[in-house]
Amino acid sequence: MIEAEHLTRRYGRLTAVDDLSFRAEPGEVVGLLGPNGAGKSTVMRMISGFIAPSAGTARVCGHDVRKSPLAAKRVLGYLPEGAPSYGELTVYEFLGFVGRVRGLRGGELRRHLDAAVEHLDLHDVLHTTIDTLSKGFRRRVGLARAILHEPDVLMLDEPTDGLDPNQKREVRALIDAMARKRTILISTHLLEEVHALCNRVLIVARGRLLADATPAELELRSRYHGAVSFSAAGAGVAKAMLERMPGVAAVEVDPLDGRVTVLPEPGKQLLEPVQELLRAQGLKVNEIQLERGRLEEVFRSMTVRAAGSEP
């Protein structure tokens, strides 16, 4: 479990993190979502004990990071941004080093090493120098390092940043597999990641917490929630009629592919009326879809508003 209480970090006159409080429970994958420079890494650095909060505190499994930092660090697996590692060592040496610093030795160390190597499928590169590995492998080495001591709490700072789509999927599958029983906090600026991984999202901008909700709840806030979009030949003709239809807030036509999106007024159902109207007009619909809401739109409107409110 992670509990952040009024976490604040100031650098001179700049407040990087401003009075942030949240909880993450076992079994949850919580996404810390925000634009670059929102303070995500600073939050994680304070929870990990790397930097001290200017005010407030955090607890990892009940251990206060200010009062008992070593106990907090013992139960935490933390992957800093960019997954740094000692590049001149081999994967085996590196994991062994971290295990020994964590007080593992002998058979116990070997068991943990084997489990981490197995979990992240590092057998083939075990005796390769880390510097010569691809980015994807280095990220995996970082993850193996973070889970080596089988921590109850995992904190991953932009775990998929800079990876190609295949590697991203791989890393997400790994995180998904680790999610059971553990508390996982990941930071990201990728919305797809939130969809793919998180059961809760914390939206942060300018160091402030703007939302703490499930992805579904956030989608509800989107003006696209419940919107109907379709593509049909000659759909432009229908635009004016759709706009006059009761319950329609707006109609958008994609200038590129001509796809039409009909946005509802709050609480209105549009799928059936739109389908009826199209049928009545004799338009041949290629494809029609009921939208759940667009996270990126919610994210954009929230974070841009936060930026705009700044003097």
Added chain:
Amino acid sequence: MSAILAIMRRELRSYFVTPLAYVFLVIFLFMAGVLTFYVGDFYERGLADLQPFFDFHPWLYLVFAPALTMRLWAEERKSGTLELLLTLPISVTQAMLGKFLAAWAFVALALALSFPMWLTVNYLGNPDNGVILAGYLGSWLMAGSFIAVGCCISALTRSQVVAFILTAAVCFILVLVGLPAIQDMLAGGVPTNLIAMVSEFSILAHFRAIARGVLDVQDLVYFMASIVIWLWAGVLVLQLKRGD
């Protein structure tokens, strides 16, 4: 304790996977030999001891100690592994000790590999091996002080070059204040008890005392204290200056 050893082991490993260790050992031993035989008048003195060998150690360490310590923290800062290291369940002091001991152990190895010098004097005459042992001990303690300075300064910066130059400069001053020429210069306008105090801080005076074979508690305390103080300052630097 096992954490300190693990860190020490990793640092030693890093010395040996890069060419640094081998370059260091070869050049150090070569320079020590050249200085002893050609500059130090090893043969011409006609004395069976290692005085000319040890006399050059402060000057050798001026270059070699910063080379060993410059990367210890600066590289961690630069590559981001500092965040990894300091979020492991160890104290900063433990990490500092591990790194210091690695560099210090490496110097011990370099000194041990100069054993042909010892064999040579024993072949040529009957030296006082106790004095030679004291010389080695003094040299090693002096290296420890230099390395402690380097550990502290490396923690200040993310640039290894800056760490090297600053460490060399600080060590140079610590050696310099003990030189007779400097003390004569100061003697002009500075009260004598101040000069005495300044020379108290000189690494050179304490090293020479031990290298002559006089193991005085004062000198041992001086070296141990300077090691502790510089390492402690380094820990302080790391605690104050992290997230940038």
